[in-house]
Amino acid sequence: MGLEEKLPSGVLLTTVEKLVNWSRKTSMWPATFGLACCAIEMMTSGGARYDIARFGMERFSATPRQADLMIVAGRVSQKMAPVLRQIYDQMPEPRWVLAMGVCSSSGGMFNNYAIVQGVDHVVPVDMYLPGCPPRPEALLDAILKLHAKVMDEPLGPKRAAALAESGHRTELIPSSVRYAKKK
Amino acid sequence: MGLFDPLKGFGVTFSTMFKKVATEEYPEVPKIPAARFHGRHQLNRHPDGLEKCVGCELCAWACPADAIFVEGGDNTEEARFSPGERYGADYQINYLRCIGCGLCVEACPTRSLTMITDFELANDNRQDLIYTKEQLLAPLLPGMEQPPHPMRLGEDEQDYYVHGPELARRAGVPEGSTVETGSEEARR
Numbered sequence: 108m109g110l111e112e113k114l115p116s117g118v119l120l121t122t123v124e125k126l127v128n129w130s131r132k133t134s135m136w137p138a139t140f141g142l143a144c145c146a147i148e149m150m151t152s153g154g155a156r157y158d159i160a161r162f163g164m165e166r167f168s169a170t171p172r173q174a175d176l177m178i179v180a181g182r183v184s185q186k187m188a189p190v191l192r193q194i195y196d197q198m199p200e201p202r203w204v205l206a207m208g209v210c211s212s213s214g215g216m217f218n219n220y221a222i223v224q225g226v227d228h229v230v231p232v233d234m235y236l237p238g239c240p241p242r243p244e245a246l247l248d249a250i251l252k253l254h255a256k257v258m259d260e261p262l263g264p265k266r267a268a269a270l271a272e273s274g275h276r277t278e279l280i281p282s283s284v285r286y287a288k289k290k
Numbered sequence: 291m292g293l294f295d296p297l298k299g300f301g302v303t304f305s306t307m308f309k310k311v312a313t314e315e316y317p318e319v320p321k322i323p324a325a326r327f328h329g330r331h332q333l334n335r336h337p338d339g340l341e342k343c344v345g346c347e348l349c350a351w352a353c354p355a356d357a358i359f360v361e362g363g364d365n366t367e368e369a370r371f372s373p374g375e376r377y378g379a380d381y382q383i384n385y386l387r388c389i390g391c392g393l394c395v396e397a398c399p400t401r402s403l404t405m406i407t408d409f410e411l412a413n414d415n416r417q418d419l420i421y422t423k424e425q426l427l428a429p430l431l432p433g434m435e436q437p438p439h440p441m442r443l444g445e446d447e448q449d450y451y452v453h454g455p456e457l458a459r460r461a462g463v464p465e466g467s468t469v470e471t472g473s474e475e476a477r478r
Binding site: 155156157158161209212213214215216218225227232233234235236237238239241242244245247248249251252256277279281282283285286287288 | 312313314316317318319320321323354355356384385386387388389390391409410411412413414415416419
């Protein structure tokens with residue numbers, strides 16, 4: 108961004124990185140991209156019982172320009188692919204993509220000419236969530252795993268190089284284990 | 291519209307403060323779905339630890355999404371993985387394709403393939419979502435032995451299939467566990 112690239116990496120900047128990542132992950136607004144039956148589960152996650160707002164996703168953004176996370180929920184047809192890419196391009200950086208359900212992850216059972224075989228042909232995907240459709244808890248689990256990934260993201264090219272050198276990879280622990288109540 | 295209608299409206303809002311909270315505390319409190327929920331698969335074992343899978347590929351044929359890959363292998367007297375002639379040498383399920391319909395479970399002739407209620411499968415890597423045989427096999431319960439080993443509960447596979455429960459009882463299935471037991475039941 109500017110200042111952090113001129114300074115040597117140290118305690119102050121890693122703390123800034125943590126703060127930036129923390130603020131990004133605790134207020135990650137999703138863009139609605141419900142395409143099929145998975146969207147029903149995604150809407151349920153926003154309801155009272157599962158309450159996605161507990162994780163800082165207060166509202167599903169109807170405009171991609173105010174969204175950070177695109178939840179691709181449902182099968183993407185060949186005709187929808189350019190639309191999906193355009194919506195992704197309109198999102199401000201940093202942005203993340205969650206492929207919800209088997210259809211958006213790999214095409215699922217629709218191995219035919221009409222369906223894109225995995226949304227990662229069109230946009231980079233940060234998290235794949237299998238299930239047909241995945242239950243709302245599974246979506247929350249995928250979002251929390253994505254939060255763990257966001258917390259490890261580097262700030263600036265210097266930190267990115269240091270991270271790539273260390274070969275660090277975020278460990279994806281099931282959420283019910285990671286957030287289990289301590290006895 | 292009456293004079294007290296706005297107050298009435300706030301009354302509804304206020305009264306919810308004394309109602310039970312509908313939100314479930316998922317990540318802190320683990321969610322245990324209904325016992326018949328279609329989560330990920332598990333390859334079961336006989337009570338002595340031998341695998342139930344005979345490598346017949348009926349599950350792969352039944353799968354509408356072509357998510358299952360099976361390769362059968364021959365049991366020998368030196369290396370026996372399942373009672374009978376054949377066993378599943380390689381077994382893979384692609385969870386990016388699996389739609390959890392359960393047709394594979396219906397097709398399985400030995401009740402080897404069942405589903406457990408584990409649903410926390412999300413991953414950032416497509417390769418890691420192809421589960422291999424080691425990941426799908428049921429954990430070894432007390433009293434089970436890691437194959438390959440000879441048949442402990444009978445002379446041939448007929449004893450396992452026809453008198454399975456009796457033999458298991460005679461062999462002594464440990465207290466509190468069943469012949470087909472998932473990881474969540476083992477935890478109980």
